[in-house]
Amino acid sequence: MTIFVDESGDLGTGGRFFVIAMFVPQKPKRVVNFMRRFCAEKGLQEVKGSLLTFSEKQEIFNHLNFANDYSVSYIVADKLNIDNKAILDDKNLCYNYLFKFLIRRTLKSANEDVEILLDNHSTKVKSINSLADYIRLLAITDWGFKNKLAIQYTDSKSSKVVQAADVAANAIYARYTYGKMHFYNMLTISQSIEFPFAKFNQPPSISKAPKI
DSSP states (O other): OEEEEEEESOSSSSSSEEEEEEEEESOHHHHHHHHHHHHHHHTOSSOOGGGOOHHHHHHHHHHHHHHTOEEEEEEEEEGGGOSOHHHHHSHHHHHHHHHHHHHHHHHHHOOSOEEEEEETTSSOGGGHHHHHHHHHHHHHHTSOOOSOEEEEEEOTTTOHHHHHHHHHHHHHHHHHHHOOOTTGGGSOEEEEEEESTTTTTSOOOOOOOOOO
8 A cells, every 4th residue: 555645724824724644546647647648738847736726726626536546544633723732843753743644543443554655745854753753653653564564754846646645645734724715625535633633623722810
């Protein structure tokens, strides 16, 4: 199984929501061939969901859904309601923490080797070892995963399936940030996680001033 991962939003102070999306195609070559043709027709080197027009997004989703041979899983973080702010202070730490929840179900149920390819703009390059070691340790000790697990970066400019994951992540982000449901409803979603679980999208808690 090969899993392609991209994100939308940021882990800094901009915006309320941050999305990590996993795109799992049954036939990656079909996605690659279409995305290459799409880029050639539009004169693009790389597909970025945030830069596409409505009609361009519609074309991509129509084609992706034609064969119904992919699935998307995602986690969306409501940064305003994450109580432990120390997690948000380190972007790499926060990414690893959120990714743990996203990948857990897949690895607990996998009966085959798994390769995870992340856009190399996701986190600092130096963090890939910490992410790989962290997930591998959980997979072996807590999730009963017994196969080979590879986690590595790939350049989104050279991976057309990562670019498809970017379009999916953008559609998910648009749903939570702008309430735009059209492309979100076109996704084949196998798992959706809203974090933090009990306080997601609730009014942020305001700490009371201490009594004097």
